[in-house]
Amino acid sequence: MKDHSEMHIPTFDDVIAAHERIRPHVHRTPVLTSSYLNDLSGCELFFKCENFQKAGAFKVRGASNAVFGLSDAQAARGVATHSSGNHALSLSYAAGRRGIPCHVVMPRTAPQAKKDAVRGYGGIITECEPSTSSREEYFARVQQETGADFVHPYNDPRVIAGQGTCACELMEQMQERGGGLDCVVAPIGGGGMISGTCLTLSRIAPEVKIYAAEPEQADDAARSFRAGHIIADDAPETVADGLKVPLKDLTWHFVSRHVTDILTASEQEIVDAMELIWKRMKIVMEPSSAVPLATILKNPDVFAGKRVGVVITGGNVDLGKLPWMQK
Known part of the structure; x- marks a missing residue:
């Protein structure tokens, strides 16, 4: 079985090549803001809306x-x-x-x-x-x-380089608005999006801090980060179904070198954040995408007064089984 993770660690040149290669096949997704959520969080939030991406997700x-x-x-x-x-x-x-x-x-x-x-x-x-x-x-x-x-979901240099184009776009869009970011928060499961973000930002905006957001009930990345080596859970249970998978060698390479911290949120905090975004921003997003906002609201001291990029990773949710309908 050929495993592309053995090939090479992707570079920023791979991200640039990916940006050109995929341009005809993906959307340049919008960056949205909410004054209500800014007031609630005590920081300025810029949501990179990959829930509007082709196939409904950054992947x-x-x-x-x-x-x-x-x-x-x-x-x-x-x-x-x-x-x-x-x-x-x-x-x-x-x-x-x-x-x-x-x-x-x-x-x-x-x-x-x-x-x-x-x-x-x-x-x-x-x-x-x-x-x-x-x-x-x-x-x-x-x-x-x-x-x-x-094509591994995340432990593949081609996939990580492709995910790195999201942060590229976000930084271009922030420049068009005449400002940068202090930090970026994205969900972490296997670490493909976070790795692509690390790959891009460490090259074009090394001053921007990168935070990963994870469910408490599937916190193997946070535990790995503290332990200094990969800890894998086989089958964690969480409403954030996109974040159940463990880190692998390629994604660990980026997470261990470039992530500032991994923050976690409870199931209820994730559902509350998801409901908040649906109500206030009028956009459809899945539970995994709500984890960053949940961790920002939970850690106000970390983000107070900062300009924060938030990656909304996807919008593929089962509309018949919305988590707040399960109460």
Whole structure:
């Protein structure tokens, strides 16, 4: 099984190349603000809205970079991955744009909305049990049968370089507004978005601090950060279904070197932050995307008076099962 994590650590040149490669296939998403949330948090928040991205999530950046970077011979065999949702549908979208097959191993408990979207983009789903070990076992079988190119959801230099284009855009948009940022907060699961953010900001704006936001009930990245080595949980339970996966060697490289801190929020704090953004900003976003705001509201001293970029990572939520309807 060829694992692209063994290839190389991506550089900022890879981000620049990705920016050009994926331009025809992704949106330049807007940066929105809310005076209400500024007052509530005691800082100036700039929301980078990847919930408006193609396929509804930032992951289409990394997926498109991987798919459109393949040679014709590689592409003919298609691509394959394992994912709880957003990477699966992003890779299916990109593969569909290139006209190649996409095989996806998904936990049977993944939101129905995400499964439907994967199939809608032409992805071929194999279901597994909701654990990392089951996911990897089923995936090895699918890849052996198809010979498809493995595009890991986050531990892949092509994917990390693609995710790095989000921070590139955010900094361009802040310059257009005539100001910079003091820090950026993004969710952390496997660490693809955070790694891309680290890769970009350490090169173009090293003074900007990077905070990762994580659910308390899936806090393996925070524990890894404190311990100085990767600690992986097999099957954590959290409403933030996109943040259940552990860090890997490539993402740990960036997290351990460039992240200022990893902050956590409880399930209730995440749901409250999500409801707040829906009500106040009138935008649809998923629970994973609410974790940054939840940690900002929980740690007012850290962010007081700062200009803070907040990455809203995705908007693929099951509208029939909104978390505040479960009360």
